[in-house]
């Protein structure tokens with residue numbers, strides 16, 4: 043099952059699952075932090091496979107791609123807001139819930155508008171298989187890379203600091 047659409051829908055479900063578990067975990071618990079670390083890692087992988095592999099293959103749907111890129115930026119902006127809201131703040135949980143909400147809303151819209159994309163984009167079965175394979179390979183590479191994990195941590199620290 044490495045059709046690009048299946049890969050993306052499947053990974054959206056991974057993100058949705060982590061989002062639900064994160065929201066259900068007791069605020070301030072070690073478990074909640076572990077789920078968040080996993081969520082941010084998978085989320086970073088997801089943005090990369092879309093920005094670098096899937097969206098470029100849909101170049102003809104340029105208006106929708108521009109919207110999708112803008113939504114990715116909004117998600118990162120909300121992540122930065124949540125990271126900068128101290129654990130003691132009354133807004134802490136709300137800002138994290140908002141991050142999960144914009145992430146889920148984007149995944150929903152993407153499945154509606156871009157998976158599959160509208161005409162004139164016309165991907166053949168072979169192209170979809172090839173795209174799916176490339177995305178799976180990149181996901182595996184990033185999941186197994188210590189460097190990529192450090193990169194996510196560093197990026198998180200950076201977003202927190204500014």
Ligand SMILES: [Fe+2]
Pocket residue numbers: 092110114148152
């Ligand atoms: Fe996306």
Ligand SMILES: [Fe+2]
Pocket residue numbers: 050054088092148149152
């Ligand atoms: Fe997505």
